[in-house]
Amino acid sequence: MKSLQFKLYRYIFFAAIILSWQLVLHAQTLSINEFMASNSSTISDEDGDFEDWIELYNYGDDPVYLEGWGLSDDFSNPFRWVFPDIAIGPGEYLLVWASGKDRKQGVLHTNFSIDASGEELLLVHPSGNWVDVVNPIAVPTDISYGRKPDGTGDWFYFDEPTPGLPNVTEGFYGILPPPEFSHHGGFYEESFNLILTHSDPEAIIIYTTDGSNPTTANLSGKTYFYKNQYAFYPDSEDGELLVNQFMSNVYSSPIEIVDRTPFEDKLTHKATTVQTPNYFPEEPVFKGTVIGAKAYREGMLPSQTASHTFFISQQGRSRIPLPVVSIAIQENYFFDYEKGIYTPGIDADDWRVSFPDQPFSWPFPGNFHRRGIDYEYFGNMEFIPEDESFSVLNQGLGIRIHGGGTRSFPMKSLRLYARGVYGENTFGYPFFKGSEYDEFKRLILRNGGQDFLTTHWGQGENPQTMFRDAMSQRLVNHLHFDIQLYEPVIVFINGEYWGLHNIRERYDKHYLERVYGLHSDSIDLLTMRNDPIEGDNVHYNQTLDFIEENSLSDDQNYQYILTRIDEKSFMDYQIANIYLRNTDWPGNNIDYWRKRTEQFTPDAPYGHDGRWRWLLYDTDFGFGLVGEPKSYKHNTLEFATAVGLQNWPNPDWSTFMLRSFLENEQFKHKFIIRFADLLNTCFHHQYVLQTIEEMKSTITPAMEEHFQRWSNWENLETWDAKVNVMREFAINRHNYIREHLTDFFELDSKVVINANVSHPYHGHIKVNSIEIHGDTPGVDVNPFPWRGYYFKGVPIELVALPAKGYRFSHWDGDYASNDSILSVNPEGDFSVTAHFVTTGEELLVYYWLLDNQLANDMPLEEIQPHYSIAGGAKIDFISCMPDYPYYEGHQYWRMGSMERRNEPTPLNYRPAGNNDLPYNESAMRAIQIKQPLAFGDNVSSLLLHLPTPDIKDPILRFAVKDEGAAKGLLIDYSTTEEISWQSLRNSNTIPLTDQYQLVELDLSNVEATYDNPHLKVRIRFISDNPWAQNEKRVIFNNITLDGVVCMAYTLKSLAEDNGQIFPSGIMNISCCSRKEFLVVPNANHIIENVWLDGVSILDDVEIIDNFYGTYLFESPYKNHELRASFAYAPWLFGDNNSVVVYPNPASDALFVASENEINLIQLHDLSGRLLYEYDCTCNNHKLNLFNFNTGIYLVRIFTVKEIFTRKVQVLRPAF
Template sequence: MRILISIFTIIMLSTCASAQGLVINEVMSANVNTIADEDDDYPDWLEIFNAGDSLVNLDGYGLSDDESEPFKWIFPEVEITPGDYLFIFASGKDRTNPFLHANFKIKSSGEPLILTNPSGETVDQIETGFIPSDISKGRQPDGGLEWYFFAEPTPRSSNSTQGYPGISQPPDFSPPGGFFTGNVSLTLEAPSPQAIIRYTVDGSPPSDSSELYTSPLMIDRTVVIRARAFEPGLLFSSVVTHSYIFYDNNDLTVISLSTDPDNLWDDDYGIYVLGSHPGHPPEYFNANFFQDWERPMHMEFFEPDGSLGFSLDSGVKIHGGWSRRLPQKSLAVFARDKYCCDKIDYQIFPDKPIVEFQSIVLRNSGEDWLSTMMRDAFMTGLVDDTDVDIQAYRPSILFLNGQYWGIHNIREKMNEHYLASNRGVDPDNIDLLEHKGSIVIIEGDAEHYAALIDFIRNHDIRVTENYEYVTTQMDVFNFIDYQAAEIYYANTDWPAYNVKLWRPCEPDGVWKWMLHDTDGGFGLYHSPYILNSLALALQPNQNFPLANFLLISLLENDSFRVDFINHFADLLNVDFHPDTVVETIEAISGIIEPEMPAHKNRWRGTIEQWYEELIVLYEFAEHRVDCVRVHIQEEFNLEGMATVTLDVDPPEAGKIKINTKTIGEYPWEGVYFLGIPIQLTALPESGFRFNNWIGAEPPDSSTISINLTGDITVTAVFEIDTVSAGSIVITEINYHSADDFDPEDWVEFYNDSCETVDISGWVFKDEEDDHIFTFPPNTVLEPEALIVLCRDTSAFSVLFPEVDNRLGDFDFGFSGGGELIRLFDAQENIIDSLTYDDEPPWPTEPDGNGPTLELINPSLPNEDPENWRASTAPHGSPGQENGWSPSLIEDLVIWCEGEEVHLEWSDVAEAGIYYIYRSTQPYFDVLSMEPYDTSTTSDYTDFGVLNEGCRYYRIIWE
């Protein structure tokens, strides 16, 4: 039942005041489709009844769901006459006109509601308890002491409909839903002998007039069974939904959605249809499917093997822009508390470690619907190694109320919750904007962005200081990668549309870009791969000047222009390399190819047409890179191109980073531009260090810049490093101090070797390459010595005055949500690095509770979260050992027997697990570590090693 409230409700005002008889009379905490507000939303609501004999003015009264904050929301000057009702939406919108809207919502699982008079006295307080969707809970009679559930809610009127003191338990299904190949006999079991079960097969929730279950149901086709129990004297049970699927899913995920057919097809209410007044063709902007309507729906998610991933009640909307007009539409699914729960607790995308989702999109592939059904997913996936935000992708088969509905691409919904999950930001503290022919605010506001645009308009961006300021307001490298991707794609529906950008609302928050809805690229409209989309991107947009204002303006700066050209060249050489792109097309098309005949048969087209569309992708991939290189050369008047060949010696001793890309296989070739300097950095593998370059100057610097004048071959030469990468180890991290004990961030290093190491000129960084601390001259670490690096040595010294082995200050902070921290030697060889976190399996106590993050054993891998703990000292032990026990083993005896090496030592009382390290080098390779349980014996035998020469051993115990 849906109830409409007139926005012309008259609220009588008076100066009279009396609190006698005011009670909270009726509550609905899960308003799915009972009462719509003026925004056509369905918020929670409550009703206050005046059971007294005097008019009451509520001006200054408080309404709250928090006992510690009784005046959370304060009533305006509004009164209730005796025997009358006052209706309030608990929407969180905080309004008084045209309806009263409190600034909080009511949890459907239950919470207190408190009404307080202006003197602070509690007038009424209740505990709502669990209330099912579209069911209210109220007093009967009005103002009475007894509470009942109402299947027919009575807002702003007497609670005179049938009330129920409790709720029936739901029925059981045997067998549960899933994939089947033969007939199924389904048994439904009632919760009690007095209960009956009614069920439906059309997707609608069962009512008291639905089919009565009397005997097992024989199922031989795909169908959704929805059932609920009805028991005398109780409210009907919740709906239980199971899908029985008879279909070869071709190793794809299967999703079954079920809902009342009216939610989809009703002319006045259905979201999937044109409706009664769609507006003028072909736009149909007034069509039902263009409205921001949400309807209740049940979702079941089956893995390819038939196992049930999750099943939940949720909300659904039509998603997208112009693609809403297509026969097969995109659907956005929302988890909300009013349906059952406010998140989907499941790892939907196997390759992405996110296990909570507030919403997902079941996408019809947008403008690519008639083409490949994979264009946007394939294209955006090409840049998944950049910092540009992209949506995860997983193809699925959809059944809608038991009917086959074809392939839908499961995608993340790019909103504030996406940013919370993927970026770790506060979803309530961001600015999120979109280009839709103008700037559209999705979250927050556009003030910061407008200020950035104004600065660029009013300052000469060619001046270094002005450009450097811009880099503090936006992530220019993220922006370059984003622009390069869209230009390479030749996206014809960009940049006036399909642009999203965001920033955290923090003092150092910078704008970043989100790549989505790229379907208009890669030759969708048979735009040739020779299309000069770079030139198009640099043409001023008369209708929407901001569409490409940033790119046009920033290219006036020499530094940005060089970075733009080099980053673009990097992408063309690696991410957009024809071989890489072709492999990606083959991989994704191969996943959906077995399902495409059925999908085409359900909707439109043939499998032969699909293959033809794939050929468009392949041809674009093969030729686009060469075309874009020519476009870059012509646009920036460059002298030509050069082939850069890179190699390493000895093989696998290290890698080379060229500009932004670290190359994995050698020899390697890439194409860059004459007159545009490239940067090469030698990156040694563990156990090696950089020695020199061959073919480039200066030969002994691990990072060099080369201004290309022609083709060039460069080799990075590495040598064995006698100081292992594990010798200097990060052993303690203070990344989030307690409020009452804040020495600022600090990190501790330990020399886990028997050699003195000069760390002068070494470099410490977090995950940002421009966050740098360089160790000063004459910084030396003796064997087993520790040193502490502080963000603020003054603040540190106040709280740790006894620690004198400290250095500082570094001018950046550690993330409270976890991040990468790195130590480099003076030649920029990586010495130690790890990515800590504030979530399990990492210890959580160091996140603002006092303890620090403390390494358990410095000789074991410190990238392993199991080797870390919350510090045993309340605020850590900077400059002191963390509690490991490097006591000596007495009477160690080593002897050989044939090809075997025997180690024997005297027992150590506290020893239990020994770690035996072995290596052919005088430093120790943790990969050859063996845990050895010696609870009863203290010896170790290494078999069959003498024929390979010398071995080194280290023994450590816990």
């Protein structure tokens, strides 16, 4: 979409030209008579598509021959589309589709479409003269803009467009904007008066409080009929038609917004099933107030409806513990006996008339089974995240009922449509945490599917978990097929609490366009056996025919099929459903797709190669929903390969492909290994249990109120019992799957592999298809040594993958090799270790790639690195300006600031830090440090945080140039936690020029910078007048830190009884580490000895105050162990020394040691104010003093025997 500013510039530029050609315009008899810039449902083209259109009208007496005429939406390109040899007779209309399809034979289509937000339209004579011009104007969906009378009249908006016909319907001079609300929809703690206003003083505001569409035609109210009881059995009592009403109001005074919870519910006591409703809440539900408002005025099109929902509660936003979706919809669209789609209604009674002797049967008849655009109703949606009090998205939408048989459940799934006719074309918000997507055409508010409250096998209740499908899909979201994202929300309908729903993605053409960038014209999307949703099934049927006629046991046939079917997608999809025990599959709930291509294109982006891939959805039958008890025993592999069955759930056609693939030995081996890999990772019972608990804990705070709304659960314990079925499935399923694999493929016994690495920092191992590191679902953050279960006689491949700065050395253990790829045909359990060594080569550690992702025209405070192999790096800007940064409009706005600048340079560009991409100037930017560089006594500086864990020989590099602000840079560094700046000899002053130069700060000779978490570099500016404010600047670009990886080792530090070592435990160190240890006896004890790898180093321990000691450990060269022992020596300390506080005075830390167990430690100032408190069960404690000032303090130590008080002096360094 062109920017408004750009359009304005163009309009002004061409205005003079338009005025100069007025005589030409009036000399013609052909005009742009009517056009539509957003066509949702008005008229379709020959393809059935609802495209933009332009109507031309010849209002003269002679035909006009159009060959060579131009039609355009661009002032600068008037012949963007040129007419073919065609004529338009006098008094005739010509409809041209502005579709972008560019067709000149038959029905005409331009090569452009019209921007609904407003752009010019031009009709141009072959001579170049402009015959007609329409200036940019916004036109809403399904509204046209045209002349009345035809050809020469004024321009009007038409809500009844007449493409190809005279403009005789009522025309409107303009479109009113919506009313304005004094308050935004969301949560409030107190009642208030809502004020509605409008910019047009002659407009009247019509409003509603019941979700209905505000209209002047409904000021007296409109009634509708609904029904709450149906004859489920032939002899059951039938209910009567009941009546309800909704109405509009003329706004004349403020509307009182209060907590409506005590008021009687209007919607929750309406039947939504053919069963006798036992789901009506016993008490009124929590309610908000929905206000819809619309502006009207004679001669103008009414505004769109503005709608806001207001929740009043003393708890404010915390009243609802999940995101909120508030739906406003005219209630008869849901509950009217004849047209409502949320109710059984007339369709249920019609079924009863047709089958008078039968009970209602699954999936139970009702209006809720109606499908298609005719049963899509207009509504409004607001979305309030759990961490926001007010809605962040508020827009009109279309609403349908979603699902299959679950439409007959009390609480139904809703399908949400964003269309231009309702307002916005997309839902523009990132609903799903952790997802990159922030625009959606379709969404589902899912009720949990089969995992809702009741079963469909009768009228008995069988409550379930409501997150089973979402949990199942989360387990496999990294596999080679698509899953639907999930976000649990609480839904309100017309302000009334409706319950827990799950926002889910919908698979359709819009999904494939959003995720894979594929237009609907280029996809085949099929469902079930081979039913087209988009495109056709020709390629798929040809694939099936080939498999039927050519056995895949032949590798040549199999390789051909791999050019038509994505092996990984098919395999993972089959494995996932089998593990999940999804028995509403494979003869149901299957969708698959491909990009339409003439042939397989292996080098195309993922999803564009023309092969079939699968989409996972509706796995509710899995994970123990059906088949209790002990559903985890079900042999779903046998089920998915069954032969000869004709009906749901696994007819012969649905198992044919897997059976055929398993005829191939390559696929069979990959299938077994892949299944084993996943059983060891994402299907590992501990990971599955963790996933269940995480998802359960998210919705637990909301469940009690949900239960009360639907009156189907007694308490949380009942619900947790259903969740426990999932837990039992998780604990047991993997063992039974291994049994099923063994039996089905006639495998030998299970084998255990133990894989390890020389050090976790050195690298990791890939076992078959899975990489053993913390980013792989189901693998621990610290995975080594790793254990996996496989099968005897089934070959396994292990690959050693070095970390950056390392290279593979060798394997040892039960198998030895110098090749990084180790192939094993296991005959029994085995153990191997991959060894790595450092390369000794310089390595990129951090890279600040300054590109167009940086905010523009904004003062910046901090920049994170684009590339990093460690954590904690950043650039802070310390401005000389007080209270920086400032808001726009402040007198100091963008003064003394760090900002983005468009000054790219290849100097020091590092492809290794940018996915190995070549330098691309168009995407590169820079940062600028703007004048003033000093304000009063303050100076501006850059502070680079450059931690170097296991890195030595660090070198800082960057490109820099001056643009009149400074003549040089002053650079220093600090290596301590409390900053202490130091300068490098001959390197701290850098002269600047007006051309980029490469600056290099080599710290490789400063050992204190090695393996240092506190390394910082400061850059200041040398200027003759740093206080100047002349819009001058210094430019930085491509900032990097390089270094050499230090060989990593492990150190185990431990203390025997009666003392401690700080730090203690198992820790990672490196050959460039310098680590100080503190050895602390308990009170009345002394250090007896300290050993390093079994050798006494007591002589290297510095004993302080004849009590504790420090030891500096340098240059590790292998895995080490440090151990300390202590001896009882009370005669050395005198009386009252069962508690010791040291050192005294203290600067960085204070240690407390006690012969008896300590329960509580407190630190007070001399006024008695408590400054620090620590509950413990210990004999030693370290108290950091960084947050305390120099002074005298009292330490109180509460032991199991008595309370001690010690006075200590703290001396903090001055800076």
